[in-house]
Amino acid sequence: MQKSVHIPVLLQASLDHLKPKTGESYLDLTAGYGGHASNFLDVTKNYTQSVLVDRDQNAVDSLGFLIEKGARMIHSDFLSASEQLVREGRKFDIILADFGVSSPQLDIAERGFSFLRDGDLDMRMNPSQELTANYIVNKYSKKELLKILVEFGEEKRGFSERIVDKIIETRKKNPITSTTQLADLILSVHKGGWQKTHPATRTFQAIRIAVNQELEQIEKMLLLLPKMLNPGGRVGIITFHSLEDKLVKNYFKQDSLKGLESNFLFITKKPVSGAVEDAHNPRSRSAKLRVSIRK
Ligand SMILES: C[S@@+](CC[C@H](N)C(=O)[O-])C[C@H]1O[C@@H](n2cnc3c(N)ncnc32)[C@H](O)[C@@H]1O
Structure with a gap:
């Protein structure tokens, strides 16, 4: 199996807009290889009240360095994980979701995600599905x-x-x-x-x-965000194509139309684009970050 490194997309922009502070709790709905999570947790230092979610066993296996420090891992799709956290009454100060596939998923031919590599037609993020x-x-x-x-x-x-x-x-x-x-x-x-x-x-x-029922996962998870954020809590979402971004944009836009009844205020009026990022990370070309704050 080839070795593959995942470079987190829009990392500095995520830190700049989500503004983690010492002691805050963090939920990463797509923890992947812990690129974003490790940088946020380095600042908050609150491992024990933070939760990492990923549906891919390879990603889960790579996150031991954060679990060792006390972060909780939920190995599941982010919709089921969010439903579980809502049932438990858990709330967070920061939530991040960085959709799509990780570089290791694309680079390992056997996963079948890439037309550039010869592999079985698989494409399951969770191979037990x-x-x-x-x-x-x-x-x-x-x-x-x-x-x-x-x-x-x-x-x-x-x-x-x-x-x-x-x-x-x-x-x-x-x-x-x-x-x-x-x-x-x-x-x-x-x-x-x-x-x-x-x-x-x-x-x-x-x-x-x-x-992977990706759009259905996103659409239903978005509705649970208000229940998972503390007042003043921030949510950052990184999307990679227009279908994902449309769902995110419309969700926050419709919420803001409720005026006083709305749950969120936009922090990023326009999405932050990954196009200007490091040319060595082609994944960032189409990335967009939107950040909102829970009222
Ligand atoms: C772009 S990567 C995240 C990388 C991570 N931010 C980092 O810096 O290492 C996306 C990850 O989300 C996971 N993922 C995608 N859709 C998911 C879903 N519906 N539920 C849970 N995990 C999902 C994938 O398995 C993959 O590991």
């Missing part, structure tokens, strides 16, 4: 596949139709089992040239979102 990319590609109907590509990949309709027709034609003979097989199949029905963005990018994003 049943639904895989393989199942979606080989068993879903034409209508279901088309809906996934157009809605979750925001892929053009005509190109989506050609991709889905080719998937269905190919799988009639033999199942489609690898990432590169799927990527080659997409390339074979792509018209014209391409430069920066590989034609399989949107399809892979779409299938990953479907496998």
